[in-house]
Amino acid sequence: MVPFVSPGTAAPLEPQGETLVGPDGERVPIVRGIPRFVPSQLYASAFGLQWNVHRYTQLDSRTGADLSETRLERCLGTPLAALDGKTVLEPGCGAGRFTELLVRAGALVHAIDLSAAVDANLHNIGAKPTYRVAQADIRAIPFPPASFDLVLCLGVLQHTPSPEDSILALWTMVKPGGQLVIDHYTWTLSRVTKLAPLYRVILKRLPPATAKRITDRLVDLFFPLHWALRHAHWAQMLLSRVSPCLAYCHFAPELTRAQHDDWCRLDTFDQLTDHYQHLRTTGQVRRALAARGADSVEVWRHGSVVEARCRKPDGAPGGRSGRTTIGFPLGPHDALSSSSFVK
Numbered sequence: 001m002v003p004f005v006s007p008g009t010a011a012p013l014e015p016q017g018e019t020l021v022g023p024d025g026e027r028v029p030i031v032r033g034i035p036r037f038v039p040s041q042l043y044a045s046a047f048g049l050q051w052n053v054h055r056y057t058q059l060d061s062r063t064g065a066d067l068s069e070t071r072l073e074r075c076l077g078t079p080l081a082a083l084d085g086k087t088v089l090e091p092g093c094g095a096g097r098f099t100e101l102l103v104r105a106g107a108l109v110h111a112i113d114l115s116a117a118v119d120a121n122l123h124n125i126g127a128k129p130t131y132r133v134a135q136a137d138i139r140a141i142p143f144p145p146a147s148f149d150l151v152l153c154l155g156v157l158q159h160t161p162s163p164e165d166s167i168l169a170l171w172t173m174v175k176p177g178g179q180l181v182i183d184h185y186t187w188t189l190s191r192v193t194k195l196a197p198l199y200r201v202i203l204k205r206l207p208p209a210t211a212k213r214i215t216d217r218l219v220d221l222f223f224p225l226h227w228a229l230r231h232a233h234w235a236q237m238l239l240s241r242v243s244p245c246l247a248y249c250h251f252a253p254e255l256t257r258a259q260h261d262d263w264c265r266l267d268t269f270d271q272l273t274d275h276y277q278h279l280r281t282t283g284q285v286r287r288a289l290a291a292r293g294a295d296s297v298e299v300w301r302h303g304s305v306v307e308a309r310c311r312k313p314d315g316a317p318g319g320r321s322g323r324t325t326i327g328f329p330l331g332p333h334d335a336l337s338s339s340s341f342v343k
Contacts, residue, residue, distance in 0.1 A: 092156030
């Protein structure tokens, strides 16, 4: 496993009881088994609430579906088995919908999140020799540069202060020959034809617990309508113009009504309370990766999200020597007309 280092000085940090200690006296508290490089009450505090309330909602192991696995393998371009024995960094790990799949595939998983979602992540994954989790900032990652065969960051970049700065921080962590896999919200017509952004203007300014109560009430009101109209596509489209709820009852028929309701509560709170909600086009994402010197760049649109993967060239400056390419094939991408289940 990759050792923790100081994000500021890159000095090694060693565990001493409930603390990580650096040679210059730097101390990082370990709370409930998790190193805490940042406090919980930052711009991502709402995410900490949502992932602890909805810690099981997106886990394939709980839903009985393969929604997370399908998305992850699409973004990777390869079966998960290719990750066996590879060092993987997962910034913005949330409650662990992808973490559990990475660990199960045999990867050496290093998960971080800015929020208290790390508590839900550890709860779901448990203590394992091939997994470690820390509460840390994506712009100050507590691992040595060029340490990972794969850096995987899904559902995160649009919520950071500067997606481009975040991409640079992720790129720094990739070994030469390694791979970076990301996604990002993009522009859609629905973003200017729905009332949801008006709700967000108010709700994102409220304390997360208050906003959660309000969004749950909105789901109580609108979700039964979404469910009743799930087989009427045009009626669903019209309803979504006025309903602030993210409900995709006409997709994923393998989920039960209760599961769709739970997913709706999670996604509705997520979209109406995030502090940052940047949008980028496929061209902007491609240029951001090209600016880093990436090769084998692939960028494509999937519903309301831009997905991308690329490699760091062998011998790239600032990295370790030696080829570490995972060997992911760069193949075609399947299509999905809805943005559902892409968080």
